[in-house]
Amino acid sequence: MTEDQERRKPVCYLVCFAEPYTARTGQQKKQARHYLGWTVNLDKRIQLHRANQGARLLAVINAAGIGWDVVRIWDNGSRALELKLKSRHRHAALCPICQERRQQERQRYQGEQQHAQEDSIMKEGSAKAGPFAFGTPEPPR
Numbered sequence: 001m002t003e004d005q006e007r008r009k010p011v012c013y014l015v016c017f018a019e020p021y022t023a024r025t026g027q028q029k030k031q032a033r034h035y036l037g038w039t040v041n042l043d044k045r046i047q048l049h050r051a052n053q054g055a056r057l058l059a060v061i062n063a064a065g066i067g068w069d070v071v072r073i074w075d076n077g078s079r080a081l082e083l084k085l086k087s088r089h090r091h092a093a094l095c096p097i098c099q100e101r102r103q104q105e106r107q108r109y110q111g112e113q114q115h116a117q118e119d120s121i122m123k124e125g126s127a128k129a130g131p132f133a134f135g136t137p138e139p140p141r
């Protein structure tokens with residue numbers, strides 16, 4: 001019983017999908033790559049998610065055959081913290097997986113930029129703004 005109590009620890013958790021999922025609601029298209037929730041029993045909640053219970057989005061992700069994993073956990077989770085994290089609307093900035101991928105893409109992009117500068121003095125105006133409109137993530141509090 002004490003073991004069970006130990007596991008009952010409130011956390012907020014971030015789920016990252018192996019690939020982005022495009023949800024269509026009526027005319028609107030929305031891309032989702034993350035799910036953020038909070039629970040007092042993460043193991044149990046993950047089991048529920050795997051069983052298509054607990055969150056409709058993850059049931060949809062399961063049905064689409066997209067893999068997912070919990071990539072980040074915040075201690076002292078609460079509904080308030082969940083809402084605070086969600087209010088940033090930038091789950092990718094909270095996600096270590098997406099951050100790493102973005103950094104790799106950025107490095108590749110910078111490498112391309114260097115090449116472009118070396119051999120394209122004639123191609124004025126060809127430089128584009130990078131696809132990286134994201135700022136530096138703030139550490140969770």
Ligand SMILES: [Zn+2]
Pocket residue numbers: 015016017033034092095096097098099
């Ligand atoms: Zn991610």
